[in-house]
Amino acid sequence: MKRLKHVLFFIVAAFSSVLATAQEGYPLDGTWRGEYGQPGAEGTLAVVVMNWDGSVINGRINPGRNTINFTSASLNAENWAVHFEASDPDGKPIVVDGVLEDIGSYKRTITGTWKVGDVESPIVLTRE
DSSP: OHHHHHHHHHHHHHHHHHHHHHOOOSTTOEEEEEEEOOTTSOOEEEEEEEEEOSSOEEEEESOSTTOEEOSEEEEETTTTEEEEEEEOTTSOEEEEEEEEEOTTSTTOEEEEEEEETTEEEEEEEEEO
């Protein structure tokens, strides 16, 4: 009987660890990819990496040698509105506003607008 309890405990513990690794974490965590630009024109690729440290959303656009760090970011969980800001290398403000969709999906999306300076374009960012 005691051995059976140990075996059951091991099975439950193993199953729990599998479920824990399957969790997606904070809904904005991860790498997001999409294209912005005017309809009918060639789009500009955007790669965004976001993470949450428990209180603040941190992020960067196009990670690598030309990384642009967020200056601010927020998520309104009531309507899943996402907002982040940065400045491009020329000092133009980048403002992204969107809505988080398909939250239960690994490949969830943020659909909204990507604005650089005065030029606003539609964008869909998909989590990879």
